[in-house]
Structures are given as structure tokens and as C-alpha cells.
Amino acid sequence: MLKLRRIAPIKIFTLLFLVGITFSKKSSAQDGHALFMANCASCHKVDQKLVGPALAGVESRWPSRDKIHAWVHNSSAVIKSGDPYAVSLFNEFNKTQMTPFPQLSDKDIDAILDYIKSAPTTTAATATTATGTATTEENGDKSLLFGILTLILAIVAFTLLQINANLKKMADDKEGVPAHEPIPFWRNKTYITFGTLIIFLIGGYFVTQGAIGLGRQQKYEPKQPIFFSHKVHPGINQINCQYCHVGVYQGKQATIPSVNICMNCHMAINEYKGEKLVDGDGNEVNGTAEIQKLYKYAGFEPGKPWDASKAKPIAWVRIHDLPDFVYFNHAQHVNAGRVQCQTCHGEVTSYNEMFQFAPLSMGWCINCHRSTKVQFENNGFYSMYEKYKEDIKNHKMDSVTVKDIGGTDCQKCHY
């Protein structure tokens, strides 16, 4: 008994340890790709020279991984130490230093190296199947069906009324009741009243809808200074939204990328070879020419080193524009609320040209606030809502929506 007791924790510990190792190994292998994309990809490719050298076979060029760690952490120190390969590399790249990455741990760097080893050396443009989550059209638009049904019923009712009137007339004739001169329905006051009322209601509905829609610009799809295709970037090439929209996790603006972010990749990518690009009017777009436009803004001539200070900002046409009296914060939704970008911006990965997907009306916001569940269990912030915790425990409520934590208060958005 005593022995067992002593052994049990050890066993459990070993088990946990093993599991931990398996998981951490797994995650680090996965991380390699992510880490590479996040930290290295702007200057390095696996099989092609970019700002920095191609990384395929990097391990064979260095004496040990330790040296690579040192180099990544602080390349200038390695150069100073007089390592021959480091010095030659430094000279080869016009004495441009590699950005130091002290935040990457040795393990991270190993993960990246593992990824490089396993990465396919030929970049066959793997046109990944854009996994457009097939929006279930089951609960699609039924209003047309209802409309037709209403129309049929209206016609039936109208016919029945006519029949009724005729029958009454016939009955009256039979009984000898003197019949009124029949009034044609277009002069019948009842019909006229009904007709007017219906026209007024329908007209009123459309006028009101139009008035409410004033200033809203859903489906707004302006022509931009550069034809930028989200389909190509986050879609086919699977670039993370955050790579360009850097502010989305931190601040109220997602931020439109600055020229230097574009140039991170486009220093190397100077022509477009992908599938045909078509703009909103159905015209074909020359992707390479659009990249040239970017170079013009950036003041970049291919083949020459780029002086970032010569770049000029690009005046994009603003699509999503909330009025000044509305406070909206991307970080709140994307970071704290873990709302997917697509919820409000649609299936961006399939857009060639960006347009406004959602109406951005207050009703639309509020409806979402009413039904969306907050990260009640996952976010430590909500631990102070003790009453709700209790209620969930006692099955008084099953989930906490944004509304429950004050998501429909005026001053959530207006201040």
C-alpha cells in the first residue's frame, strides 16, 4: 500500500511527462512553418535567394546548430567573432545585417530548421482548394415562395369574392329582389380603398427602407488605386490576415498595410503568374502591371536596393466607414471575442476586389450582440461574473451572450 502510494504519483508524473513531450514535439513541428512564415518569410525563401540567402541546406553550410542559433539571435556578434562563413555571407549581401531575433528561443529556431528540412524544395504553386465553407442554402431565401403563395391566395380570394358576388346576384334574381346595377370592381370603393392602402403600405415600406439605408453602403466596391486581390493573397497564397492587417489584434483599426509591408514580399515577387484576374466589370487585369504600380509608390527599381524612405503612401479608397459617433474596436472583437474576420467581412479569400459585405447598420450590430456568446470559460476576465457562473451551474442559463454583459448598452459604442 505504502509502496503503491509512492509509486502512483511517479507513474502519473511520468505519464504526464511523456504526453507533454509528445504534444510539445508535435506542436513545435507544426510551429516551424508558422514561425517561418511569421519571422523569416519576409526575407528568406527555402529555395530561392531573396533579401537573404535561400535556406535549403542551411544546416550543411554551418558547422553546428548552435552557430545558427547564435547567428539568428545576434548576427553581428557572429560576424565580429570572425567566423569565415559568417563574414563571407555578410559580404555577399552587401554588408546588410540580418535583423536579430533575440525573442526566438533555441527550440523555436530548431523548429524552423526542421521545417526547412521537410519543406518541399520546388515551389509548385499549390493552388490550394479554397475551402469555401459551403454556406448551407437550406435555410435560404423563402420570401419569394411566400410572395408567390400570397399572390395565389390573393387571386383565389379575389375570384371567390367575385363568385360570391355573382352567386348572390343570381340568388337575388331568383328571389326577385331588385338587383343593384353591378359596379365594376375598378369603381368599387372597397376595392379602391384596399388598392390604395396596399400601394401606400408597399410604397411606404420601400421609402422607409430607402431612408434607413441612406448613408449605408453595403456591397460598395470602389475601384482602388492598385488592383489588389484578396483571392490571390489570403486565398491562394494563404497569407494570414494579420500579416498585413497588423493592428487587428491590438487596436481599434485593423490597419491597411503600409507600403513597406507590401514590399516585404514584393521585393522578390515581381510578376504575377497565377490564374486570370478579373475585376468587377469583367475586364481582365494584368497582375504584373499592378505590381509595377506598387513599385512606383515604393520608389523601387527591381535589381537595385530599396530605399524605404523614398516610398509614398497609397491613397486607398475607404470601404468600411463607420460614422464618427460609433466606437468600434477590432481588438475587442477579433482578439477578446475571437470573432472570425469572415463574420463581418464575408468570404474575403474569394474576393478579387474588396467590397463591403455587411450592412454595418446598428440593427446588424445589435442582432449579433444579442446572439453571440462571449468567451465566458476561456477568458479570465469573465471570472468576476460570479452570478452567471452560479446560474450556469444551476442550469438557469446555458450560455452568456454579449447582451448579458451589457452588449446592448448605448455607451458600449457611443461615447
Add this chain to the structure above:
Amino acid sequence: MDKKYWQNFGQRNNTEASKKAAADEFREDLPFEVDDKLLKAPTQRRDFLKYLGFSTTAALIAASCEVPVRKSIPFANKPEDIVPGVANYYATTYVQDGEAISIVAKVRDGRPIKIEGNTLSPVTKGGTSAKVQASILSLYDTARLRFPTIDGKEVTLAYIDQAISGALGGAPVVLLTSTINSPTTLEAINQFLGKFPGSRHVMYDADSYTGLLLANQASYGRKAIPSYAFDKAKVIVSIGADFLGTWLSPVEYASLYAVGRKIDEKNPAMSRHFQFESLLSLTGANADERYIHKPSETGAVAVALLNAITGQGASNINDAKLKAGIAKAAAELSANKGNALVVCGSNHPNIQQVVNAINNALSADGNTINWSSLNKSKAGVDADFAALINDMNAGRVGALLVYGANPAYTWSNAKAFTDALKKVKVTVSFNPKNDETTQLCKYVIPDHHFLESWGDAEPKSGFISLMQPTINPLFKTRQWQDSLLKWSGAAPDYHTFFQNYWTGKLGNEEAFDSALENGIINNSTAISAGASHGVNNAGSASVDTTAASGNRPIVTPTTTTNAGASYNNGSLNTALTAINNSAKSTAIELVFYKKVGIGCGEGSGNPWLHELPDPVSRATWDNYVMISPAMAKSLLDIDLNSDFQTDNYEVHPAKRVLKVTVNGKGSVLLPFLIIPGTHPNTIGIALGYGRTAKLGKVSENVGKDVYPLVSFNGTFVDYTALNVTVEKTNDEFDVAQLQTHSSYDTSMGLRTDVMKELTLNDFKKDPEEILDDREKEAKPYGGLPAYEKQGTIYPYYDKPGIHWGMNVDLNSCIGCGACVVACHLENNVPIVGKSEIKRFHDMHWLRIDRYFSGDLENPTVVFQPLMCQHCDNAPCENVCPVSATNHSSEGINQMAYNRCVGTKYCANNCPYKVRRFNWADYTGADSFPDNQNFSGVGKLDPAVHVMNDDLTRMVLNPDVVVRSRGVMEKCSFCVQRCQDGKLKAKKESRPLKSGENNEWDVQTACQQACPTNAIVFGNANDNNSAVTQMRVNNKLRTFHSLEQLHTLPNVSYLAKVRNRDEEMEYRHEG
């Protein structure tokens, strides 16, 4: 309750006008000109329909036009640390005339928009003042000089450098500045002066502390000012020193003073503060006991106090009350030797020597006075400046370089200076605005604003506050140190110079970077260790070596010991005799005082500081003659005990203009205000007013300049004047005061219940007095805990998660107004101008009510900050016809501006009168420019238009909307900060920090600005939050304003306790 509190005289007498004012918040007619023409206009029904049809169609056509195309322009190269929409905070330093306060500037998208105190500073501990808060607007001041000029014509920097370099040399150069305590600047000055033999540096302070400096030289052999430890003093006696408002370094003193004023309920004790003064100052208003005397008696009061403590000198005080007060103060001081402190505001060296003798007798040195840490904010000696004028007249000055000083305005004999200036060949001004001195200088190179500059300051020896730019220079200005270095032929610019200097002192670049990040260096040993010649003492060294003649040699930093100074009694008797023989008192005497906001005139270009009501007089936008009620009766026949005369004086802003003549100096015409607490034979006028259009539209023609009436007697500038005559004139002039409105009286809630006050003795005797009161009121509903649910017919609502709450300690609040300005900044509260305030259209979301009680001639004063109370059962909410104001789930009484239609029902129904209506388009939020000069509303003042300039609008907080005409607004508990703090916590996946372990996610602007930590804010549902702790730990003093109305405010107060012997009349019947 039989003690009467009053905000104005009408309330004191309960006059008809006062009752009427309390009944109607909006007491003017609607702003429509209804005349016969309008009523008899021949508009027919058909015309009406035609217009209706046309306007509807026109509106439809206009609305169906295309939405304008808006551009979204990102950075070309995004700097790594700037995320659009996310604020960055940079530690830097506010510097004004030697006063240096460590601050943190909030920078949004490259623009500084708010200033907070730097909590790392051991001096100010994160406190600020109204002046510091408002200083951000001087960055965006439209009156700033925008380029260098020669004779008023714009030139390039290269050209002016060449011109000045050619002109300098040959004759001696004099650098005239306000007090400089920046080590690097002093070093740069040394380099510069070294280039030009015979040159010198003269420090001149508009706010002179000559008396203190000279007295310390006589008593301690050091021409310097020590640190005062108000926190260690159990008894504080101030003879005319307004140390909480304007004396030396008020922000530092306020935070120290508050230490002794906070009360531990279990063991109630607090410091005792006596104030002897002639005018009611902010400090006097906070005193436990206050005695009034004539300005000419200041010396006699000091001597009498010395006499009562040590027996030296002789008491010459005849006034019985004053005599008793001195005896009492002396007894208290003697009983607390080592824990007592006496400070004096006089600029008279002899009086300050007597004060030194008193402090010495009380063993203050080393205890409450600290000579090892010098206060370096003021070092100018008036005689030095007078000597400079002589030198200029004698042609001994070849070039005069002016920085920070404006003697053509602030010197008592400005004409002597301007005449002498004409005899100087080369005159250069570095001042940022076209002030009176700059107007006379040939060369002008405006300095950067401090938010655009590199630099440092040493407000106290051993403590350095660093300055770094928070924005690129807006104009073609240059840091003045750069000019000095350039002209002295030194290689690096000031930035490099500064960086090298501190990198050298601190050892390495990392240490410098981290110091810059923190904004402070607080390690005197580290500084001195690095400094081979003790540069940290440069400021004091330069002071110590100054010859009285003013022929100061080049500042040579010499090591001075930081150890204490030894007191010597040698010249005390001379001083005592001199005081005895000094000018005898006269019938009417005059005190020139400084206002908390305007100071010596440095705040006069700032609309926020003009609109900040003076804490005591509650007047805005003007200076005036303060007279006592007794003088009002004897001189002007206004008897404040008569209802008719009270209303006659008070109801209209028009006040009679008095002609004040100072014998031999000239006269000034100013309106008067009756301020209780003023000595019956004394009048007071504020300095710093009466500027011209050249300093901008804000200060133009606001008040009158009274510097010409101040006199210089050869040794020091005297801020009092004897032999004054006051005459009535037939003119009247409007003074915009805030005290006559925003009052509320009903049978349910009387003024006294808004605020509670008691004495320390009462509190000790009956600690549960206030709690009992509250219990009694709640008893019919089942006692206090049940009151919330039982006292109303409305249902009870749950309060899950966060419930915001605020607590204000009336004992710590000194009424300085820092919170009021901070609130303006944070919430884009508009400036409305004098003409609107006159019509009770002020927009302060947070106001500090000032209550008088007791003796009309020397009343007791209580300050109460009053903002929206965010009532959980709010009377405003249920009268809104459009539900524009309603309650949030977190306890905030919210205002949806877009929903508001402007019925003002809510304001009428608010018992606290904290709702503010936008009568006009103050912020330029309407799209029609003419709305600001709409005849129905009246023309708005120039200051309002200045605030709507493109440059000035850069100061607006982008997270808060500007409100347009016709909507109600009020305190929102800084909801934008609440939201931001919650988001921060959510991002880090942790509960909200609201004050536990002094960690804050959310601080309101008023809380953060407060130098005394009187305001705490946080989640009242959290038992560990600071606000809950404050309420729990001070259960006996906590109360809600007008609790009996069952408004259930989320703001609570702690009752004011006064450390006074006699029991107050405040007593609850039964």
C-alpha cells in the same frame, strides 16, 4: 442641523432671487426673437405646404446624391512602435519658469493629447496641477511664433545664425533667463558664456522668491531653498504662503500635505494647519484655523509668533482674535517640536529670517525642513536683475539673450527695462510667443514647446526629470540650447550633447535609455559619482556664488555639500529691528496675488485656465478687486445682511468698477467682488492679466495688468502695497462667476445634505454621528442595507460583473482644480467663453463647489468636487421622453447624444445640477459654420473660435465625440477609459485590476490628475478594489450626497474633518 452652508450671499440670506434661482435651472427666456413681424407674417397655409413640399423634395434629392469617396491612407513606412488607434505614452517633463514636473504624455497617432503625472517621480508621485494639465494646449497654441524673425521679418535659421554670430562678440553678452535647473542646459550655457569674455547669466523670476533666498543666505549661509516635509509636520503654520496653490512647488506640497490629512478611522489623527493671511487663498480655505491680518502686519505676526515661542522680539499685535490665534499656534508649535513647520509667503528677507528663527527654535531643520535636498525651482534674485538694467543703461551689455523671462511685462518698472533694452545693440529672444519682451527684440528664434524638446530638469537636488520629444516640431522653431551650442562653436547639437552627458553620467547607453523611458533619475549618488565636479549642484552653485551686485561671473559648478546647513542667529536682531521700524500700517492695503491657473501670466493664453473658475472667488475670465463684506458696506453701501442689497449686488454679473490708486505708482480700473475672508482693510488683485492681441485672441483684453503697481525697493519686489485709495466710479463691468447657479433646494434635500463636515473632536467623541444620521433616514425602509430595495417602487436590478463606483475624500481634496482641467481635456468639453458663462452656460462636467459657513468676515470653506453621481435610481433617466439617457448594466448613467432631442427635462430633474446643455455649437460639430455666430444664440467669444482652429483641434481626444448644438452632456465616468481598461484585461485574459496593489486598468481623468489622491474609482463589485476598500475602511465617514432622495448614487464621499478645538455648530437635532 443648524449650521448654514452657502455658496453665495443670496443663499445665505435666502433671498427671493436665490430661491428663484434654485427653482429654475434654466432661468432665461427661450432664445427666439418673437416680434410682431413674425407673428403677423403673411405666411399662408398653402405657402407652408409649398415650402414643406419643396424642402422634402430637396432633402430627398440631396440625400440621394452619391456618398462622397473617402480615402484611407496608411503609412508609407509604418514605424514599428506606432499602431494606428493605439496610444503610446512617453515620460517627459513639464517645465515652466523653473517649476519642473515629471509627466507622461499620451500620444495618439503622433499627436500628444493628454498629460498625466509620472507616478515614478518621488517628488510629485504622479500628481499634476491645472497648469500642467492645460499646458498641452500651449503646444497647439495659435499664437505661437512659427519661424525665426529679424525685425519681424521671416528669415531662415541659417541666415539668422549667421547674422547673430556676426553680431555677438566684442562687448559682453548677458543671458537673461527664468530659473534654469537643467544640468545640461547650465553646461551648455557655460560653454556659450566661455566664448564671450565678461559675459554672464542672470536668472530672473517673475514670481520672485528673493526674500526667502536672501534670508536663507543670512541664516544658513546658503542662497538656496530647502525642501519642506509637510508630510512629517503635525502642526503647519503658514503666514501668507499659498503652498497648495501657487507657492514654490504646490504639486509636491499638495501630495505631502495630503499625507497628514488622511484619517485612519480606528485611530483618528491628522495634522493641524493654521493660516495667517490677508486674502482668502486656496491654502487658507483648507486650513483648520485661519486668522486674518493686514499685509503690513505680516512681519509683526511672524515676530509675535517668534516671541511666543522663544521670547525674542516683541509682540505688537493688537487685534484680539489674531493675538489669540498666534498664542494658540505658538502653543501647538511648541508642543510639537520636531514635527512643526512654519512657512511664509512674504518676499521680505527680514520676515523670512524671523521665520527661519522660528523654525530653528522648533527644531524643524533636519525634521520638517530638509537642507540635504534643495528645491531648485526658484533661484532669481531681484537685485541681480536691477543691476542688469543699470548695466544695460551704462552700455556695458553688448548683447542680451532672453529665454523664458518677460520683464517687459512682469518687472515692476517695465519702462526702465524697455528703455534700457533700447541701448543694447543685439537683442535676441527665444520665447515661444510674441510676448512684451520679444516684441522689442531684434532677433527672434522661438524655442520648441517642451513636448517637442529634449532636455532635463533638476527641480530638487539629486532628482532629475528627463524630457523627450513626443511630436515632431510643428513649426520652424529650434531648441534654444541648440542656438547656444551653435553660436559657441560647439560641435554637437543639443540632443547629442544631452545624450552624451547622461550616457557619461549613467555609465552606459542602456542605463540612459531606461532612464529616458522612466523619465527620471533619482539616485543622487549615481549622478555625483559620475560627475567629476558635482554638476548636479550646478544650479545651487550658481546661486551660491552670486554676488549681490549681480555681477555674476560665469557659472562655475563647484561642489557644494549636500549635508544640512547650520543655522546662525547673527542677523536676526537686525531683522527684528528692521521689521519694527518698517512702514506702519495704512487705512487700505493691497495684495497682489497669483491665481492657480493664470500664475504670473504664463497661463493667460490658455482658454482652459481662464475658464477654470478661481477656487475661492469662482470667477472666470477676469481679474478684479477682491474686497471684504465689511469694506463693501463702508465703501459701497452694500449690506450683505439686507436681502435687497444682496440680490442687487449678486443677481447680475455687472459689478461696479473701482478705481484703485497706489500711492506713487498709478491706478487701475477694475470691477470688484465681495469675497468673505478678505481682511476688512485689504483688497486683492490678481497678477498676470491684461495682455494684448499680440499674445493671441484668448488673452486679449482679459482683465487688467497690475504689474505697474508692484514696487521694487532696491532689494526685492514687494507684492503688497500700502497707502492705497479706492474710489467708486459710475461704470459697471461684467464678471462671470459660477457660484450663483447650479444650486438646488427642496423640502427633501437642503444644501447641507449635499456635503457633510465635522470636527476631529466631534468625530473622536461620536464617531458614528454620520452613520447614525444615515441610519435614521433609512429607518422607515428597514435600515441602510434594505434601503436600496425598500425605498422605491421601482424593481431591483441585479448588478453582475462590473459596477463602477467612485469615492471622493473631502478631507484630501484641496480644491486646486487639476481634475476640472483634466476632465476638459479628456472628454473634449468645450470652451464657451465669458459671455456664455455669464448666462450660466458653462460646460464643466466636473465642478468644485465651494461652500462657506460661519462668520461672514472669516468663514470656513469646504470644497466638494461634484460630477454626475451616476445614480442607480436616477431621476434624470425616467423623465427623458426619448430614452436618450438610461442606465448601463455596469451602473453608468449613460448619455446617447445622437438620441437626445434637447428637452432638458433631465437637467431640470437632476438634484445635483451636473447636466450640461450645449446652447450653441461650441465645438464646431455642426456642419454649418454660421451656427457659431447665430443671432438667436449670440456671438460666441473669440476663445471659442480659437478652440475650433485646425491647429487647436489637434488636442481633441479621438475616442470621444464632440457634441453638437442642442444636446445634453455630462460626466460619463470616462467611459472610454472604462472600455479601454476592460479590453486590456480581456486581451490578457484576467480580471479587471481596479486598485488592488495599486494596479489600475481604469483610472478616470480626474482621479489620475489629482495631486492628493482624493478620488478613487473602480469596480465596486470587487471586494478588493480600491473604491470598495476605501468605503469599507472609512465606513464612518462615507456618505452619499442627498441620500434621502433615494437616487442611489455610485459616487460616495468621505466627510470633511477639521482639526479644530471648538466644536462646530453642526449638530443633529435629536
